Amino acid sequence: MAAEQNKREEFLKSDVFKRNAFQLIYKMLEMTTETREDTSELVDEILHSIFFLGRINKPAFSPRELLDNDDEILEYLKEVHPEPFRWCSSRLPRRSPFSCVLDMVVSLKGQENEDVIRTTLQEIIHELMENAPKKLLFSTTLCVSRVHKHKDWVRHYGVSMSTTGRPAGQILVAASCLSFWNEYVADAVMSYYPQKRRKEYFNGTIQLPSGASCEAFNIRGGEKIKPCLSCKNLFGLDTTETQCWPYGNCAEVESLSNLLREEEEARERVRRTGNWNEENREKVRREVSRHLMNLLKNTDGFAWDENYYTPQRARPEMEMMMKG
Incomplete structure (x- = not known):
């Protein structure tokens, strides 16, 4: 019974990891279209950071799996951001994924707008935790x-x-x-x-x-x-x-x-x-x-x-x- 429970918990954890990875990537793509600045580096960086964490996760996940096996998004990202796919198995990220999300939010809202930044981060986390109250990737x-x-x-x-x-x-x-x-x-x-x-x-x-x-x-x-x-x-x-x-x-x-x-x-x-x-x-x-x-x-x-x-x-x- 205990082994079965552990197996179920690991499955749920893995499912939440994939779900949160996909949601964070999608959210970053959405936010980068709303900024006047070129924030494509932040999208590139979070892709690599998440792909790396997927590689070392147990069970491991490929970039394709973390993109919900969506061929359209996979091909689009490979064309726009090819390097994270190339280096996620051999180069280390410099920081964790949500740091990239934070920088994107600050770029979008302005460093002086502290309350708006805090509210935006809160909204993102609430979306991630909806039906999946596991602290993964945020x-x-x-x-x-x-x-x-x-x-x-x-x-x-x-x-x-x-x-x-x-x-x-x-x-x-x-x-x-x-x-x-x-x-x-x-x-x-x-x-x-x-x-x-x-x-x-x-x-x-x-x-x-x-x-x-x-x-x-x-x-x-x-x-x-x-x-x-x-x-x-x-x-x-x-x-x-x-x-x-x-x-x-x-x-x-x-x-x-x-x-x-x-x-x-x-x-x-x-x-x-x-x-x-x-x-x-x-x-x-x-x-x-x-x-x-x-x-x-x-x-x-x-x-x-x-x-x-x-x-x-x-x-x-x-x-x-x-x-x-």
């Missing part, structure tokens, strides 16, 4: 980091890691540390990753500059969420929470990475709080890289060529076809 938490600039507040957004379980979450945290997140944020995360205890030889944790704020929200319900103990340890955020989530999974990480990448003045005022030097930084990067390689050894259907996927814009004529 984030539960949004973080907004703000800094005062030119007499106004500039906002930078981030979402929690949109993967469920190992090894997918740990793979994407490592990939983000090594290839995507701002170095201050990556160093802080690598001080603990993959364990929940800080490395003795390296402390890259930071203190945010004065004037920068960081606030997290539950996307579905809209309520504020206090920083967890992990975020306090990494960034010195004030909290009374004792829950310590896996390092790198929280929305604060991506949000602060985006802020420090884009805001030079704030970046220059970041203060490292522990023992740190270039030699130890290279050592911790090698350690994270080795852990990543070990994780990938246990994935079927994926053979890493040690490159990260670079999102591609659609060709101009294809972009016209998408918009038209």
Whole structure:
């Protein structure tokens, strides 16, 4: 009876994975036609990220299966975005799928329209969870980091890691540390990753500059969420929470990475709080890289060529076809 129940749960989980993958891809295609900017790179990136996660899923899914075996959409995407199909079995994504959704929503609504962004993300998640209350391929938490600039507040957004379980979450945290997140944020995360205890030889944790704020929200319900103990340890955020989530999974990480990448003045005022030097930084990067390689050894259907996927814009004529 227990084996039968587990088999049914795995089937339902697989069914939700495919359903959510298709819905997210379709939603991204829909939103990219509504933006004035060229957001085809974000569509390209989410395709690769989802196809990669499908490859390492158990059971594994091909791009065709994740596109609901729809030949018309499959052929269209192969023509407009051929690279995700080519590299999903050998190159790692730099971040999880819902981060691409977030960037598309911010591009569509404008970074200053925080309430509209939060509402739009909430609507997308409600659609994903309709008749399928499983957290697969979407984030539960949004973080907004703000800094005062030119007499106004500039906002930078981030979402929690949109993967469920190992090894997918740990793979994407490592990939983000090594290839995507701002170095201050990556160093802080690598001080603990993959364990929940800080490395003795390296402390890259930071203190945010004065004037920068960081606030997290539950996307579905809209309520504020206090920083967890992990975020306090990494960034010195004030909290009374004792829950310590896996390092790198929280929305604060991506949000602060985006802020420090884009805001030079704030970046220059970041203060490292522990023992740190270039030699130890290279050592911790090698350690994270080795852990990543070990994780990938246990994935079927994926053979890493040690490159990260670079999102591609659609060709101009294809972009016209998408918009038209």
